[in-house]
Amino acid sequence: MSENQPSTLPHEVIEAIEKRLPNYPENQKQSAVLYALHAAQHAQGGYLTKELMDGVALFLGMAPVAVYEVASFYSMLSTAPVGRHSISVCTNISCMLRGGEALLEALEQHLGIRAGQSTPDGRIYLKLEEECLAACCGAPMMMVDHVYHENLTPQQACAIVDGLE
């Protein structure tokens, strides 16, 4: 019975969550789930394993499936191994009208992977269907490791990606 087992979370993750818990009411520990998953992902090579998510669920007194729901919903959280650099190409309406889909297709061809996949060398992770990143005035755009690149052409986008280690 998983309910009776001790938490499988690494020590530093538990410490990080515990530091955050006083921010929330005592009986609403689950409010810390986003932060907890973020800390767990950060501590363990950039993605969440089932064990980590179960650990978070147990620690915060949540049903495991409720934690999976959160982890799979937010694009900042990954539930499978991904590349070092995270590329998000916006294909939402403003970017779509200004060539965002062509941008994504060019990157896919250039890298030889589909959106949602990582390059085999573990360098680049192309995120699946990124939603609007609130840079419509600079459409089309992409985000590389939390840095915005706006008014892009496919060539520019490929050049930026090539410049990553």
Next chain:
Amino acid sequence: MTDPANTEQKPVTPVDMITIEVNGLPMQARKGEMLIAVTDAHGLYIPRFCYHKKLTVAANCRMCLVEMEKSPKPVPACATPVADGMKFFTLSPKARAAQRATMEFLLINHPLDCPVCDQGGECELQDLALEAGGDVSRYQERKRIIKDENLGPLVATDMTRCIFCTRCVRFGAEVDGIPELGMLGRGEHSRITTVGRPLSSELSGNIIDLCPVGALTARPSRFRARPWELLAHSVVLPHDALGSNAFAHERRGEIIRVVPRDNEAVNETWLADRDRFSYEGMKSLERLTAPMAYVQGAWREMAWADALELAAAGLRSVVERRGGEALGMLASPRGTVEELLLMRLLADGLGTPHIDHRLGQQDFRNAWANPALSAMTSAIPAWSAMRAVVLAGVNLRHEAPLLTLRLRKAVESGCKVVALAHRDVGYRFALAQQSLGGDLVAELAGVARAMKGKRRIPKHLSALLTAGKSTETQSMCAELLGEKDAGLLLGGVAQMSPLWCDIHALAQQIAVWSGAQLLCLPQAGNSVGARLMGVLPDAVRGKPWTDMDPKGYLLLEVAPEDTLDAPLLQERLRQADCVVMLGAFRSAALAARPAAAEAVRVLLPVAASLENEGTYVNMAGTWQATRAGGVPPGEARPAWKVLRVLGNQLGFDGFSWNTVAELTRAARERLETSGQDAAAGNLPQEPAGAAPAKGTKIDDGQGIADGGLRQVFEPAACQTDALMRHAPSLQATIHARNDSVVRIHPESARLHGIMASAEVEVRQGGRAVQVWLELDDGVAPGVVVAAWPGPVATALGRSQQRIELLALSHEALVP
């Protein structure tokens, strides 16, 4: 409370009642009620998928969009609270356009495979698409597909059909208590899934009813029939003391499936899985389809007339040779009131004082310790309004799964529940405290002692209420039970105990001292009816089922495994000169060769519960009529007809009823003349000071102190009655598997040299059984928990006996 004189002056409408207008018609509503609830109450239908009266509002399907006056946009009826004077239009062009647009979006990814979908014909999406769907799809792109899940043997999935209403997700999170299904992913990549785990809830079948499309369907009845071919019969299910209401859906005499019938006072709108899927047992090949008799050393089928004559002759000869005292009668507490009345009358006619239905009890020192007496006045909905509840010796998840939902509701609104238990059964609500002592007499004595104060101890309890200190949990129970709306619930584990009468006496004293309601949960769907019909041994001359050792037996749907001591009854049946058994199923024990060659054995095939017409009395004392949902196979006949003709054969007066209704009337009259009626509040009361007779001291909780082990039976999840035991899908669930193992605490196992879960032999006196032993740290120390009825209980018999464990393989010895 206002002065009654004043209220007369006030307007009839209470303050929070308002009037709204829908489609030009005025509607009375409570202020703040959601529009869809108001229109539903007034019989006006607004399309919906995600809204369900028993679940929270999600407002995610957008199907219930309607036009509201002064609102530029249409509003969702399920999430719009009403205020006085609001005007809505549910059929206006604007509302229709919004609903049509929603439907177009919903159908984008829906496969539209209605001809091969099991939901076809009763699908909410199909029905509403007819009303609000377009004739031509404008969507040209590829549809998304979703892989199916394996949710176990009861629920089949076609997740591509899912429209993400999240009713199934909310059922798990809000009603059942543990979310098992969740919505993973986002947007177009969303999917409803359990992430690879099969469903573990004992109420999982309800998501089939909740699913408005064909994504979740009932696996056992899948592709068996179309809904328009089915006839619905109102039935009552006697598998637990609630007597859940349902419809049996029948086609040409065969029950295809069972679905819940709303009854707020009993099962609300839910059904437990074992209520829903037990019907499969009726199609079992083990059904008795023709009368059979043991003649000249072999079993033979015979005609009804011959079989009944043989049965009557056999019973008559026992009575003539040895008197009525030589006859014993056992009746299933799941028989109808009408059948039980006939059993009572046959006992009177045959002159036997030995008749019983309390097959799950072994301590009969005090005849007043009858669960039916406390249960009959306990309204089921009241349990969701309790403020404090002590669960003693009960596995409510097995004994009354739907009562756990009531308790969960109470806990949600602040009720504190304490469990005094033999093991942690994993309730889906938070327990304020749990004590895994396993010795109920000691626990309840501790509770009584904590609340005694300066009160005098009644004489009959002086031996039980010795001086001592109460534990923290016991003191907590005492305090909680003193609150308003508190309840003490004693379940099957307590009732099966060899010290049941002591437990009952203590509980009764606790109820008197604290004012808390005492509920001894009846063990079966008509235990109360059996009590009312007097299917109990004569107060002076009669013996309970454990003590009677008659030469002749008349059994109504009782096999050895239905009793608490199967080996004992089996041996007595073997030795008896005459056994007449009315049953729906073959039983290996009954088919066994009798000890004497000239002995009479007659098996009379009768209808199973869902094929039967009659009345069940549930734990609240409510008489619930059930209709025949299907036709019994072969020569099988309803038991009331068989018993009636048997009465004729024996030449008794008055056995002339022609319909069930006549018998029901006779049963009512019998109660009126004897003055026992729960509704009228004149139940027989235990005479003051009726002390439980001093019984033999039984080898009880001492096992823990000297390091010995004892077994504890708890009511099984899926073996409760023969019908359930023969239902294949139910028997393939994890619950049925759990019924077949025994559990022990790892520490207690280690003391007996067992280091890992493994196959063991359990020995109890001269009896033994080989079984899988599971280490479970939720079990009380010093006990081994087994399900009753179940393979272990059948082999060993009697709850709470001293046992020994013997490892059968090397793996048990290695940690």
